[in-house]
Amino acid sequence: MAEQESLKYGKGDFVLLDEVTKDAFMKxxxxxxxxxxxxxxxxxxxxxxxxxxxxxxxxxDKIQEYRMREMYERPPHIFALADAAYRTMKRRSEDTCxxxxxxxxxxxxxxxxxxxxxxxxxxxxxxxxxxxxVKDILLKSNAILExxxxxxxxxxxxxSRFGKYMDIDFDFKGDPVGGHIxxxxxxxxxxxKQQEGERNxxxxxxxxxxxxxxxxxxxxxxxxxxxxxxINQGKCFQVKAINDKVDYKENCDxxxxxxxxxxxRSSIWKLVAAIxxxxxxxxxxxxxxxxxxxxxxTELPNLAxxxxxxxxxxxxALCFRVVAAGGSVVEKAHHAKDASYGREALxxxxxxxxxxxxxxxxxxxxxxxxxxxxxxxxxxxxLDIYGFxxxxxxxxEQLCINYCNxxxxxxxxxxxxxxxxxxxxxxxIQWEEIDYFNNKVICDLIEQNRKGILSILDEGCRNIGNVxxxxxxxxxxxxxxxxxxxxxxxxxxxDKKMEFHRDFxxxxxxxxxxxxxxxxxDKNKDNLFQDFKRLLFNSSHKILKDMWPEGKDDITKVTQxxxxxxxxxxxxxxxxxxxxxxxxxxYVRCIKPNDIKSSTTFDxxxxxxxxxxxxxxxxxxxxxxxxxxxxxxxRFLQRYKMIATKTxxxxxxxxxxxxxxxxxxxxxxxxxKFGHTKLFIRTPKTVFELEQKRTE
Ligand code: ATP
Ligand code: MG
Numbered sequence: 258m259a260e261q262e263s264l265k266y267g268k269g270d271f272v273l274l275d276e277v278t279k280d281a282f283m284k285x286x287x288x289x290x291x292x293x294x295x296x297x298x299x300x301x302x303x304x305x306x307x308x309x310x311x312x313x314x315x316x317x318d319k320i321q322e323y324r325m326r327e328m329y330e331r332p333p334h335i336f337a338l339a340d341a342a343y344r345t346m347k348r349r350s351e352d353t354c355x356x357x358x359x360x361x362x363x364x365x366x367x368x369x370x371x372x373x374x375x376x377x378x379x380x381x382x383x384x385x386x387x388x389x390x391v392k393d394i395l396l397k398s399n400a401i402l403e404x405x406x407x408x409x410x411x412x413x414x415x416x417s418r419f420g421k422y423m424d425i426d427f428d429f430k431g432d433p434v435g436g437h438i439x440x441x442x443x444x445x446x447x448x449x450k451q452q453e454g455e456r457n458x459x460x461x462x463x464x465x466x467x468x469x470x471x472x473x474x475x476x477x478x479x480x481x482x483x484x485x486x487x488i489n490q491g492k493c494f495q496v497k498a499i500n501d502k503v504d505y506k507e508n509c510d511x512x513x514x515x516x517x518x519x520x521x522r523s524s525i526w527k528l529v530a531a532i533x534x535x536x537x538x539x540x541x542x543x544x545x546x547x548x549x550x551x552x553x554x555t556e557l558p559n560l561a562x563x564x565x566x567x568x569x570x571x572x573x574a575l576c577f578r579v580v581a582a583g584g585s586v587v588e589k590a591h592h593a594k595d596a597s598y599g600r601e602a603l604x605x606x607x608x609x610x611x612x613x614x615x616x617x618x619x620x621x622x623x624x625x626x627x628x629x630x631x632x633x634x635x636x637x638x639x640l641d642i643y644g645f646x647x648x649x650x651x652x653x654e655q656l657c658i659n660y661c662n663x664x665x666x667x668x669x670x671x672x673x674x675x676x677x678x679x680x681x682x683x684x685x686i687q688w689e690e691i692d693y694f695n696n697k698v699i700c701d702l703i704e705q706n707r708k709g710i711l712s713i714l715d716e717g718c719r720n721i722g723n724v725x726x727x728x729x730x731x732x733x734x735x736x737x738x739x740x741x742x743x744x745x746x747x748x749x750x751x752d753k754k755m756e757f758h759r760d761f762x763x764x765x766x767x768x769x770x771x772x773x774x775x776x777x778x779d780k781n782k783d784n785l786f787q788d789f790k791r792l793l794f795n796s797s798h799k800i801l802k803d804m805w806p807e808g809k810d811d812i813t814k815v816t817q818x819x820x821x822x823x824x825x826x827x828x829x830x831x832x833x834x835x836x837x838x839x840x841x842x843x844y845v846r847c848i849k850p851n852d853i854k855s856s857t858t859f860d861x862x863x864x865x866x867x868x869x870x871x872x873x874x875x876x877x878x879x880x881x882x883x884x885x886x887x888x889x890x891x892r893f894l895q896r897y898k899m900i901a902t903k904t905x906x907x908x909x910x911x912x913x914x915x916x917x918x919x920x921x922x923x924x925x926x927x928x929x930k931f932g933h934t935k936l937f938i939r940t941p942k943t944v945f946e947l948e949q950k951r952t953e
Contacts, residue, residue: 266292402619421640850864
């Protein structure tokens with residue numbers, strides 16, 4: 258039966274392939290995709306291929322099929338992984354996490370929703386109101402976060418432009434009683450600039466298409482989307498798969514039901530409107546070469562109203578800088594060019610803070626308040642984060658994203674590969690050392706204190722003189738030129754793909770990526786004039802004021818330089834890695850079958866790359882070299898002694914010998930090894946057959 262199934266639909270678990278070659282792997286994956294078998298396993302890792310069509314495999318009937326079953330008992334499904342993570346958490350009171358990775362459009366966010374749906378469906382059977390409230394918030398928060406954090410890109414109509422990690426806290430009964438969302442590096446450059454064919458964040462279009470005429474009038478938004486600079490650059494306004502009007506309503510309803518006050522909701526939308534207005538501001542130099550706002554008479558009062566401040570203050574913050582020099586305070590006028598740069602920085606910073614504020618506002622409502630009544634909580638973490646990015650032009654953002662993927666790969670190696678090998682050693686099992694690439698050396702290249710790329714970059718930002726991006730590259734060449742995973746045109750003149758004085762290349766575990774240093778220093782400094790912070794801190798909108806606490810600092814006070822974007826990101830990645838490392842991990846590896854969103858095309862080359870980036874062959878080799886299952890002798894005896902009718906019930910010797918006798922009697926000896934304390938079973942099939950014998 259299992260044999261027939263695998264002939265028709267391919268092997269459900271890649272571990273069972275006859276040969277471990279990329280060819281065999283690809284053939285199997287393709288066959289399964291064509292037969293709508295979008296899920297497969299590599300041991301406990303789920304490989305998921307985006308079907309690009311609605312499949313009828315996520316209903317309640319399916320949920321029931323996978324409840325409380327071992328992964329190998331049913332055909333591969335993401336529900337099985339969700340159930341395994343849930344059971345481990347509940348039965349063993351062990352924190353678990355589910356790490357979902359893959360490139361843009363591979364199906365990570367959809368996978369995380371399927372997992373949430375499963376967890377929601379199998380919990381709170383006793384219908385407690387508080388648990389229902391928490392579940393509702395966890396599910397509804399998605400609509401809000403997607404509105405403000407997702408955008409239409411050329412790769413994905415609903416692309417998450419931020420990383421998300423969510424901890425769900427469960428009480429001793431296994432019901433969700435709280436949670437916490439962590440957000441990582443929102444792509445804020447999108448607020449002021451979009452590539453052809455792409456849009457700004459959904460929220461902008463939701464407001465323009467969904468708000469009532471009165472609201473739009475109140476916000477002075479009387480133009481068409483096409484006429485607003487911050488949302489028209491991609492020349493894309495409508496997306497087939499998206500109804501902005503419906504989504505606006507859903508977003509507002511979600512904010513309402515989570516408990517955002519009317520005041521908060523109104524301030525949020527006013528902020529979004531203010532950003533739209535900022536985009537249309539124009540500056541000109543007057544005869545003293547000082548910036549002035551073109552049509553300031555109408556534009557500035559509009560902005561002032563939306564930001565809860567005065568027109569004269571808005572004007573001052575946009576056109577002047579107040580600096581403290583030698584104990585006195587002086588006002589310096591901007592040139593038009595600087596004023597224009599400043600308002601872009603302001604728009605990006607306001608949106609970024611807004612997003613973070615929204616996340617923390619959601620967190621407030623699900624934070625565990627009454628720890629004592631729940632006892633000790635156990636956690637399932639779900640990570641949905643950007644995959645490896647290699648574009649034609651890679652900048653600071655790609656460096657951060659790819660660094661994040663190096664960290665996750667490092668964790669994967671640490672947790673899965675290394676621990677696996679160490680356990681065999683500990684148990685005295687013969688093990689052929691399998692060769693794998695440890696990417697710690699690349700993590701170090703990027704993050705090491707004083708020596709790594711991020712440190713060199715920070716040093717460049719600290720220098721008060723005029724350090725240029727090109728000088729930064731020179732320093733990197735000097736300090737990293739000999740590193741096995743770094744090169745530039747100066748250190749390797751033969752590599753014509755790079756430009757002199759502009760590009761450097763990191764040999765990532767997933768492949769070589771050429772980065773252009775242009776803009777690195779500026780993006781890392783991530784400066785916002787103090788004048789803007791003061792302006793927003795003095796807003797009459799409470800939430801705006803709360804977002805900008807630094808604005809209260811006195812001008813003459815010597816303020817500490819805020820941490821750089823790179824330093825903040827590095828700290829957040831280290832903290833994330835620590836959070837994940839403390840949990841038992843489950844992995845979902847998502848694959849995008851083609852670039853044309855087709856449900857029938859399997860693009861071998863594109864998929865092949867992803868199989869490489871995700872390290873799936875390495876994963877499979879370790880899994881094959883290793884053992885799919887292991888069980889303490891005592892537990893094994895409890896579970897399977899009844900299947901060996903000759904040995905039992907008369908046997909009363911040592912546990913290990915007892916297990917040996919069972920294995921010999923049932924004929925599985927070629928597929929197992931006996932460790933000091935545990936039995937190791939090589940293939941899932943054996944476990945399946947043992948299970949079958951049990952039920953016979
Ligand atoms: P990004 O990194 O850009 O956020 P992602 O990996 O989160 O990408 P998703 O947004 O989850 O990608 O998926 C992209 C699109 O693919 C979805 O909007 C949906 O149309 C389709 N899709 C993904 N998974 C499934 C699925 N299981 N069933 C049907 N369609 C799917
Ligand atoms: Mg996503």
